[in-house]
Amino acid sequence: MNMNIPALNTKIGDKCADCPIHHRAVCAYCEKSELMLLETMKSYSSYAAGDTIIMAGDNMKFVGSVVTGVASLSQTMEDGRRQMVGLLLPSDFVGRPGREFASFDVVATTPVTLCKFERIPFEKMLKSTPQLRERMLEMVLDELDAAREWMLLLGRKTAREKIASLLMIIGKRQNSLSPFDINTSMKFELSLTREAMADYLGLTLETVSRQINALKKDGVIELEKKRHVIVKNFNRLLDETGDDGDGGYVT
Amino acid sequence: MNMNIPALNTKIGDKCADCPIHHRAVCAYCEKSELMLLETMKSYSSYAAGDTIIMAGDNMKFVGSVVTGVASLSQTMEDGRRQMVGLLLPSDFVGRPGREFASFDVVATTPVTLCKFERIPFEKMLKSTPQLRERMLEMVLDELDAAREWMLLLGRKTAREKIASLLMIIGKRQNSLSPFDINTSMKFELSLTREAMADYLGLTLETVSRQINALKKDGVIELEKKRHVIVKNFNRLLDETGDDGDGGYVT
DNA sequence: CGAACGGTTGATTTGTATCAAGAATCGTGG
DNA sequence: CCACGATTCTTGATACAAATCAACCGTTCG
Numbered sequence: 186m187n188m189n190i191p192a193l194n195t196k197i198g199d200k201c202a203d204c205p206i207h208h209r210a211v212c213a214y215c216e217k218s219e220l221m222l223l224e225t226m227k228s229y230s231s232y233a234a235g236d237t238i239i240m241a242g243d244n245m246k247f248v249g250s251v252v253t254g255v256a257s258l259s260q261t262m263e264d265g266r267r268q269m270v271g272l273l274l275p276s277d278f279v280g281r282p283g284r285e286f287a288s289f290d291v292v293a294t295t296p297v298t299l300c301k302f303e304r305i306p307f308e309k310m311l312k313s314t315p316q317l318r319e320r321m322l323e324m325v326l327d328e329l330d331a332a333r334e335w336m337l338l339l340g341r342k343t344a345r346e347k348i349a350s351l352l353m354i355i356g357k358r359q360n361s362l363s364p365f366d367i368n369t370s371m372k373f374e375l376s377l378t379r380e381a382m383a384d385y386l387g388l389t390l391e392t393v394s395r396q397i398n399a400l401k402k403d404g405v406i407e408l409e410k411k412r413h414v415i416v417k418n419f420n421r422l423l424d425e426t427g428d429d430g431d432g433g434y435v436t
Numbered sequence: 437m438n439m440n441i442p443a444l445n446t447k448i449g450d451k452c453a454d455c456p457i458h459h460r461a462v463c464a465y466c467e468k469s470e471l472m473l474l475e476t477m478k479s480y481s482s483y484a485a486g487d488t489i490i491m492a493g494d495n496m497k498f499v500g501s502v503v504t505g506v507a508s509l510s511q512t513m514e515d516g517r518r519q520m521v522g523l524l525l526p527s528d529f530v531g532r533p534g535r536e537f538a539s540f541d542v543v544a545t546t547p548v549t550l551c552k553f554e555r556i557p558f559e560k561m562l563k564s565t566p567q568l569r570e571r572m573l574e575m576v577l578d579e580l581d582a583a584r585e586w587m588l589l590l591g592r593k594t595a596r597e598k599i600a601s602l603l604m605i606i607g608k609r610q611n612s613l614s615p616f617d618i619n620t621s622m623k624f625e626l627s628l629t630r631e632a633m634a635d636y637l638g639l640t641l642e643t644v645s646r647q648i649n650a651l652k653k654d655g656v657i658e659l660e661k662k663r664h665v666i667v668k669n670f671n672r673l674l675d676e677t678g679d680d681g682d683g684g685y686v687t
Numbered sequence: 688c689g690a691a692c693g694g695t696t697g698a699t700t701t702g703t704a705t706c707a708a709g710a711a712t713c714g715t716g717g
Numbered sequence: 718c719c720a721c722g723a724t725t726c727t728t729g730a731t732a733c734a735a736a737t738c739a740a741c742c743g744t745t746c747g
Contacts, residue, residue, distance in 0.1 A: 258584075260584070260585075260587075260588045262588070262592065262678055262679075262680075263678075263680055264678075266592040267592070268587055268588040268591040268592045270584040270587045270588065271584070281577055281581075282577075283574065283577065284577075288581060288584075289584065312566075312570070315563075315566070315569075318566075318569055318570075318573065319563070319569075321573060322569065322572060322573050322576065323534065325573065325576045325577055325580060326532055326533075326534065326535075326576055328580055329576060329579055329580050329583060330532075330539060332580060332583035332584060332587065333509075333511070333521040333522070333539075333540065333583060334511075335587060336511075336519055336521045336583065336586060336587060336590055337511045337513070337519040337521065339587055339590035339591045339638065340519040340590040340637070340638025341513065341517040341518070341519045341638060343702080343703095344702075344703070378724090378725065378726090379725070379726060379727095380725080380726095386591070387590065387591025387592060388703080388704090389703075389704055389705080390725090390726080391703090391704075391705080391726095391727085391728085392702090392703060392704075393726095394725095394726060394727055394728085395703095395727080395728080398727075398728090410712090411711090411712085411725080411726070427513055427514075427515075428513075429513075429514055594734080594735095595734075595735065629692095629693065629694090630693070630694065630695095631693080631694095639735075639736090640735075640736055640737080641693090641694080642694095642695085642696085642735090642736080642737085643734090643735055643736075645693095645694060645695055645696085646695085646696080646735095649695075649696090662693080662694070
């Protein structure tokens with residue numbers, strides 16, 4: 186629908202050292218000299234909500250990190266059925282080194298700032314920089330685990346459990362909760378439309394709407410303005426996910 | 437159900453150089469001296485069909501490669517719902533370096549031979565051997581792509597499309613077809629029970645049985661002895677998957 | 688032989704999709 | 718600031734694909 190906006194080069198502060206996601210992104214283990222090398226190949230771009238950042242099949246000229254905002258990774262079938270396969274939050278990596286053409290669409294869900302690295306130089310650096318490769322491997326392994334949790338959700342959970350799980354993941358990550366801060370209450374902004382949630386969960390938007398309202402009616406969650414969620418009883422929501430509590434996604 | 441069988445140390449030929457999966461496994465890029473180092477930490481184990489190789493929560497004393505046979509990676513919910521999240525074929529890697537406890541169950545679907553590496557020495561070697569880490573990263577990235585294709589299948593495909601996709605994947609991989617050998621016919625052994633297929637596809641075994649027989653009745657596939665599949669018209673099967681043909685899994 | 692397992696097939700139920708209409712919210716320009 | 722059109726969301730009625738429940742068949746194996 187939307188094309189890339191010319192990409193106003195925002196300055197988050199061009200120094201990697203000042204970067205808000207520095208300690209969690211691919212570059213987390215890099216030393217000063219390596220960060221300086223990264224700075225030579227990097228640039229920032231901003232995208233408006235709804236912009237397509239990368240289209241499946243595109244020749245990838247860059248890879249990068251999400252600095253602010255939320256983007257989604259998704260796949261579309263010829264007849265329009267769509268499945269989200271990744272939710273990209275700040276510090277998440279975008280693109281696949283060693284691959285020339287993109288396999289998935291990347292779309293900005295909210296306004297997004299991306300820290301981009303030219304792909305070829307980045308790949309070279311990846312080869313020669315153990316710190317970078319180590320972090321990369323770690324991140325990919327985490328993503329793989331997350332993808333596998335997601336497969337359980339898609340294949341076996343009910344609509345209600347899917348919604349509860351999604352709220353759980355977004356809530357936990359936005360509040361940076363560890364799996365043991367269980368008795369807290371939490372609030373968070375659900376920066377996805379019902380349709381985006383449906384694409385994520387393998388449901389229709391109507392079912393998403395109904396199940397969210399059912400959880401609300403049952404007192405599991407409270408809503409302000411459709412997108413702002415309040416969870417008074419964390420454990421109550423956890424029960425609804427069908428998980429056994431220890432599980433998965435903390436990050 | 438089954439426990440590990442004492443693990444008869446089979447000799448596939450203790451030399452890595454003679455190993456049938458040597459060119460595709462984690463060790464693919466290793467040089468002679470590195471292979472020799474690997475040999476110091478490796479051992480072979482065999483498992484009977486149905487054996488649990490690793491249980492979720494186990495303390496991982498080893499990682500390794502599937503040498504022969506088929507194993508599955510799966511997750512089970514408290515109430516027994518199960519979802520397979522990976523199919524491990526010869527040359528696939530088992531275990532996650534950098535993780536002490538297993539997140540998923542690994543079960544032998546057919547008799548399996550595993551080439552095991554002690555985890556701690558292997559992790560050390562991973563840190564110090566770029567060749568090994570590079571291959572590891574490549575393999576994990578491929579798995580991640582496969583997991584994401586699988587998410588589309590689980591979230592959005594119909595039962596019939598799911599079955600067709602599974603047949604496609606197993607057939608392609610067993611026949612080592614590239615995405616362009618499209619007009620060939622192929623035969624292959626389906627080494628999964630209907631139940632295992634159901635767990636893989638997020639279906640019930642009854643639905644799997646019905647859909648396989650429907651594909652047979654419609655002339656898309658032929659069956660010999662329930663598990664041996666013949667695909668005369670590759671494109672016909674491809675159409676049934678809902679994919680656009682270029683897609684995914686070749687390997 | 689009988690038990691256990693894997694597979695098929697039928698009848699029925701059910702969760703979610705689909706179709707449809709309308710309400711709430713947002714953004715934009717007059 | 719209000720009016721508008723466009724999104725986004727909700728809610729209801731209905732349809733349908735797959736799950737569930739159930740019976741039965743064929744093999745294998747102790």
